[in-house]
Amino acid sequence: MEIKTDRQYSESHEWVLFENDTTATIGVTDFAQSELGDLVFVNLPQVGDTVTAGTPFADVESVKAVSDVYCPVSGTVSAVNEELLTAPQRINENAYDAWFIKVEKITDQKPLMDAEAYRTHTQA
C-alpha cells in the first residue's frame, strides 16, 4: 500500500496536498480505495460550494455500498475533477492522482498526519 510523503492525511483516510496556506487539493488514500473495493460512481460538490472541515463533501459508491468522503479543511471549492464522474476507476488505479476537489480560501482544518503517522494509523 502506497503512502506518499509529499502530502498530509486525515484520520478518515483523505489526503491533502497544500499548494499554499489557503489552497489545497484533496482526494482519498490508497488505503481507502483498497478498503472500498471497485468504485462505480462518485458524487462530487460543485465549484463555489462551501466545505467544512470534518463534514462530508462527496460520496463514493461501490456496487453494494456508499461511503462518505470527509473534508479535512474548511473553504470554498475552486475546482472539481469531473473525470471521476465518468471514470471512477481512476481512484482504484491511482488514488493519489485521482484528486476529488481543489479548495481555496481555507480558514480551518482538522488535525492532519504526515506519511509516517498515517502509516501507523492504518496499521492500528
Add this chain to the structure above:
Amino acid sequence: MNELMLLSIEKSVAGRGSNVIPAPETAAYALPDAFRRKDAPVLPQLAETDVDRHYTALAQRTYGVNCGFYPLGSCTMKYNPAVNEAAAKLPGFTGAHPLAPAHAVQGCHAVMDELAAALCEIAGMDAFTLQPAAGAQGEFFGMLCVKKYHEARGESHRVKMLVPDSAHGTNPASAAIAGFTVVSVPSRADGLVDTQALQALLDDTVAGMMMTNPNTLGLFEKDILAISRMVHKAGGLMYYDGANLNAILGQARPGDMGFDVTHFNLHKTFSTPHGGGGPGSGPVGVKQSLVPYLPTVASLGQPEGLQLKAFSGNFAVLVRALAYLKTLGKESLGDVAAHAVLNANYLMKRLTDAGFTPAIAAPCMHEFVLTLASLKESHGVSALDVAKTLIDYGIHPPTMYFPLIVHEALMFEPTETETRETLDHVADVMIRVLAQAKQNPDAMHTAPHHAVIGRPDDVKAARTPVLHW
C-alpha cells in the same frame, strides 16, 4: 452472447405481428401534425407464437415460490394460494372502474371494509387505510401521520425519528423523506434494542420510534412495553413496521404493545404474491388520535388531505388478502405464527447442530441469522459463496449481508408453508455445502456452476450502464 437469451427486439422481423385491434369503423381522425410523432416508436415485431415462447422462456429462467424453497429472511416468501388468484380475477372485480358511482362498486367497498376491519382486529388498531401501495409507502404515510400529529399539537420541533441499527433501509429512508432527522439506536450484544442508549436519546425533540418486532435478527424485543412507555413519556409515538408480523400473527398485537401506528405487508404475511418485486400493498393502521390524518382521494371528491397514489389502493391485492383471511379464519390464523416459528427454530437447530453459527445463540421467532464470519476467516468462504452454491442445489439463497450489524450474515425465513421434509433436505444440503467449504473452497468462489449464467460482472454493469437495447 448467450444464444438462449436473445432479446425480443433481436427476434423481431419487419412486417411480422398480429392484427389484434380492428380498424376504426369511421374515417381516421386527422390529428394535426404538431401532435403527430415523426417516427413510429421502434417496438419488436413478432409472430404470436414467438411472443408466447419468448415469455415462456423468460418464465423458465425465473425462480418462483412455486419452484422450490425460498427462505429470504424478512421477506416471508410463503405459498401464494391459488384460490386467492381466482378471487382476484373475478370479472366483477377486474372490471370495476375506480371512479364508478358508489352504488356500482358496493362489492369493492365491502371487500375493503371487511379487510380493514379484520386488520384492525389483528393489529389492535382503531382504523386502517388500504391506500399505500407497498410497505415503504405505508411507512412514509405513517411518518407523515406522526408529523401531522405533532404539528397539530404545536410541537413541530419534534424532528427526531429513532430507528434501531438493525432496521431495514426503508425505515430511515421513509423517515427522512417525511422530513425527520434519523437517529440510530444501537443494539446490545444480545441483538435487542439497547434501552439505556435509547433513554439517553429521549428528549423533547423526539417525534417517535420505528421498530420491527420481532426485529431483523428474528428476535422478539422483550422490553417492548418498557420501550413504548419510555418513548411515550418523552412525547413520541411508536411506529410498528409489520415486515415480521408473520411471527406473531394472531398471537400478539402491535396495538397491545404500545404502538400507535403500523403498516402491514399484505404481500408477506397475508400470502399475496411478490410478482418479481411487486405489486404489494402496505395498509396502515392507527390509533384514534391519528384517525384525522388518514388519506383521502381527490378524484373521489374527498376534501384534500394526504394522498399517496391515485384512487384507493392496490385493490386486486386487497382481494387476495381478504380471500386468505376468509379461508384461514380465527382458528388457523394463530397457527400461522406457531408453525412459522416452529419451522424457523427447527431449521436453526439442525444447522446449529451441523456446525453453523447463529448470530445470536437464542431461540428465534420466524427467522434466524447465521454468521459465516469464522468460515470466512478459516477457509475464505463467504456468505456470498454459500448463497451462490445453494443455487446449484436448486434452492433460492437466503437474504445475504443483512442485517448490517452481523458479519457475513445469512438470514433464513422458511415460513409456515414448508414441510418438515423440505427443511430436512435444506439442512442436509447446507451440511454438504459446509463440508465442501472446508474441502474445496475454491470451487465455491465461482458458484453457481449450473445456472444459466455464472456470476455477473456487477462492477461493469454499474460503471458502464447498459439500461436498454
Add this chain to the structure above:
Amino acid sequence: MSHYHPHTQADTSAMLTALGLDDTDALFADIPQSVLRKAPLSLPDGLGQMETLAAMEALADQNIRYRLTLRGAGCYDHFIPPLVSQLAGKEEFVTAYTPYQAEISQGILQAIFEYQSLICALTGMDASNAGMYDGASAAAEAAVMCRERNRTVTLVSECAHPDTLAVMRTYAYGTGHEVRVVPANDGHADLAALQTMLTGDVASLYIQQPNFFGILEDVPALFAAAKANGVKCILGANPMTLALMPSGADVGADIVCGDVQPFGIPMAYGGPSAGYLAATAAMLRKLPGRIAGQTTDAQGRRAFVLTLQAREQHIRREKATSNICTNQAHCALTAAAYLTYLGARGLQAVAERCLAHAHAFAQMLCQIDGVTMRHQGEFFHEFVTDLPVAPHRVQAALEAEGILSGLPLAGGMLWCVTEKASLAQLQRAAALVKEACAQ
C-alpha cells in the same frame, strides 16, 4: 378451516421434541404475558376454499358489470389480449421475489430490461427505471429528482389529474417543499400565467398530456418557456398516446412519467397498475427505484442484473432521495408483454381507433340540443361536454342499459372512448344521452 401449513400432528410433535419443547406455546416465551393473546381474535370462522370462492364471488356480484365503459379519468378500459393475461399469469412471474439473486432470476431481469427498453422507445428518453407504484407517485418522484439546492419549487398545471396534484403535494409536504399551481385557461395550462411564475426558486414544471380534461396541451411552448428560465420539464403522458404523438424527447422533456395501466392491465378498481419513470442521460443518477442493466458473466456471456443500487434505500438508507423498495414489477412485466405482442403497428391501431371513435362520439353528442364541447382544442380519447341537465341523470340513463357514462363534473361530463366501443354502441349511447337531455 383451510390452511396452508402442511404439518401433521406427528410432524409438529417430532419437531417440538427435537427442540426440547412441550408445545407450540413455548415458542412464544419471549412475548410478555400481558401482550400474549389467550383467546383467538374476534374474526369469522375459516371457510373451505369452495366457500371462500363463493363468498368472494358474492362480493364481486355486488358490483355492477357494465357492458361498455365511457369513463376514463386516469383509468382506462382497453382490450386486454388473452395472450397477455396468459403470459403474465405464469406462476414463476407471479410468485418470484425481487431479482436480487441474478443467476436464478435471469428471466425476470430480462423482462425488466425489455420493459425499460420499450419505455425508452416510446418516450425517447435515455433511461427508464423498473417502475413506480403508479403515475401519480411517479410524478411526485419526478419532482424530487429535479430539486436543487436553490431551486426547490414544483409548478403543476391545474389541468393535471387531481390525484396527481394531491400526491405531489403530499410528497412535497414530507420534505417541506412547495408546489405551486399554474392556473388553467379554457381547459389548458395558461402559458401567460406560467411565464410570470418561472422565478429563480422553481425547479420543475409538470404538464400532463393529454390533460385531465382530455385536451392536448401545447407542450413545446410550455416547456420552451420553462427551459428559458432554467426550469426542468416533466411530461406526464398517457403512454397509449405515445404510439401516435410526439415523444418526451420530441417536446423537450427532461423526465417523462405516467401510468402503464392502459397496456394490458385491468382497471381493478384502480390498482394495481405501475407508474413509468424515464429521464435523459443527465438525470440517470437521480432516477429512484430499481433499474436492470445488461452486463456479462465470468465467461463473457450476456447477463442481466439490478444495477446502480447504491442510489437506493437499502444501501443509502436515510440519505436516499426515495424510499421505494417493493414496486409494481408484475404490472410492468404485463405492460411489456402487451407492447411486445402488439408492436408499434398494433399499438398505433389501438390509438387510431380510440382517436377516431372518440371524435365520432363527440360529434354525435354535440348534435344533441344543449350539449356542447366545454373546451376548444384538440383531444385524444377524452373530452368534456356541457350538459343541459344534471349529469347524474345522464349517468342513470346510460346505466339502465349497462353503460358507464363519462365522469360527472359540475354541469358537464368527462367522456372517454376506447377502442372497445363499437360505432353501434356509441350511437346507442348518444341516443340515450339525447333522451335524458330532452326530459
